[in-house]
Each structure stands twice: as C-alpha cells, then as structure tokens.
Amino acid sequence: MPWFECFDALAAARFPELEVLREEPMEKHTTFRVGGPARRFVRPGGVGECAALLRLAEKEGWPLLVLGNGSNLLAADEGLDMLVVQTGRLTGLERTGERSVRAGAGTSLARLSSFAQRESLGGLAFAHGIPGSLGGAVCMNAGAYGGEMKQVLSRVTAWFPEEGVRELTLEELKLGYRRSVFSEKRGAVLEAEFLLEPGNPEEIAAQTAGFDRRRREKQPLEYPSAGSTFKRPEGHFAGALIEQCGLKGFRVGGAQVSEKHAGFVVNAGGASCADILALIEHIQKTVYGQTGVHLEPEVKMVP
Secondary structure, X not given: OOHHHHHHHHHHHHOXXXXXXXXXXXXXXXXXXXXXXXXXXXXXXXXXXXXXXXXXXXXXXXOEEEEOOOOOEEEOXXXXXXXXXXXXXXXXXXXXXXXXXXXXXXXXXXXXHHHHHHOOEEOOHHHOOOXXXXXXXXXXXXXXXXXXXXXXXXXXXEEEOOOEEEEEEHHHHOOEOOEOHHHOOOOEEEEEEEEXXXXXXXXXXXXHHHHHHHXXXXXXXXXXXXXXXXXXXXXXXXXXXXXXXXXXXXXXXXXXXXXXXXXXXXXXXXXXXXXXXXXXXXXXXXXXXXXXXXXXXXXXXXX
C-alpha cells in the first residue's frame, strides 16, 4: 500500500481535528509562490495533535516535511511526494509572567511582536516585518536590524524522532548566525517562550514603525521572495557583492535579482522553482569568479 493510502486509513480515525488537503499546490504556501502539489498537506488542530501526528509519521516511515509560513523555502516544480505538516493552526499566544510570553510554532512574527507591544514588553520590534512564523524563526535564529531570536528566547518545546517531545533551554538550542540545533538534528518546534523587557508601548510602536519603514524603502516587498537570499559572508554584504558583479536586475525566466536590493532574488512574474535555482547558481558562480567569495543560500530546497 502506498504511504499516502496508509496515512488516509490511519489519520481519519486517530486525528479528528486534522485538516487534510490532497495534492495541494505548494505555490500557495511559500512566499516565493512556486512549487508543485504536495501529496498530502495537513494542518493539526493543536500542539498535542501535531506531536502525535509526527510520532505516527516517524513510526510508519512516511516522508515528512514540517512547514511554517514557507518564507525560507523552495518547493520543487514537480511537487512533493511527502506528508507536509503545516503549523498554521498552532497559534496559541499568552502572557505567562511579568516578562514572559508563550507562543505556538505557527504564530506569525508580526502577531507575536504586536502582542508583546500591547503587553508593554519590548525586544521583539525587530521581528515585526520578518515574513515567517515562530517555528522557522527559532530554527534559523531569524534576525534583523541588530536583533535576533537568541536575544529574546528562553526555552522551546520541540519534537525529536528519537526523544519525542522535550523542552530545550537557550543553551541547548545552540543558536548562532542563521542556525540552531535544528540545523544539525531533525526535529520540529511546537511552541516557545520569550523573556522580554518591560517598556513603553508607544516607544515600542515607534521603534517597530521605524524598522517597517526601512524595510519598505529598501526591500522589494512588492514581489514574492524569501527575503534575503544569501547568508551574510564574513567581512562582506551579499547584496553589495552581487551589485558589484553587475547582476542587479539579471533574470533567468521569471526569477530576477531585485533592482531595488541585489540581496533579494524575486519572482518577477511566472517564475518556476527551476528558474530561481538557476539564478541562485549563476549568482554564486559569478560572485565567486569575480571576488573569490562563496555565497551560501539562506533559502532551503525541498526535497
């Protein structure tokens, strides 16, 4: 029996709150707006159901992808013969103490930042404009404008194939530049707790607005993209190197190096995953050939 038929037979009985979509186009669930159909695309109703589903998938050997907002992901044009577990319904959000906030993995960073502001808690203004969800932000230690998850996280509840559900301290998360323990170990974030600083809501709102204004002025937010395409190479800025090499505006099919900010590859209209990958490869070869600097993509390719 194919794995997806096995899934259909078991999931209906065991997970009554599970939302199941068959042959769901991934272009609807990635910020690049590319990707073929996922064999099974599901949204668990809560943290407990999500953990139970992940345990079952691991036990049965089903090909698995845990997905947040798809803001750092490229999905193949041919589609994914996988069980895609999307955390979009894991959006619990609450204040748990004088300085602490807990949020589910599917909570958008914009919503998390706005909640903290309303609660007079500072430290998350940098995250407001990052187009991802909490789970992905933890996994890649997302950051912007001098802030990063490492500065505000206190602990994370996660699922691992070998250990099941467990709590991780900040030290155990091994957070570094765009990496974490999840960079080296398979697992999935379920929820996280933040330790923030008391602040004035109006001052926090002004700081957030300032960051958002800088984004609008400098980033090509009018086009689908995955944000910054490359990690910052030591001693350099990726966008500056790409522009220096004369690649600003360069296209492969519908994929283009942004004319507004060369650090962004955008879907300028009708791009395929293959177009974007070809453009990324061309940028890497050109920049390395002219400067000797290797650019490492932030964007992850699946499968």
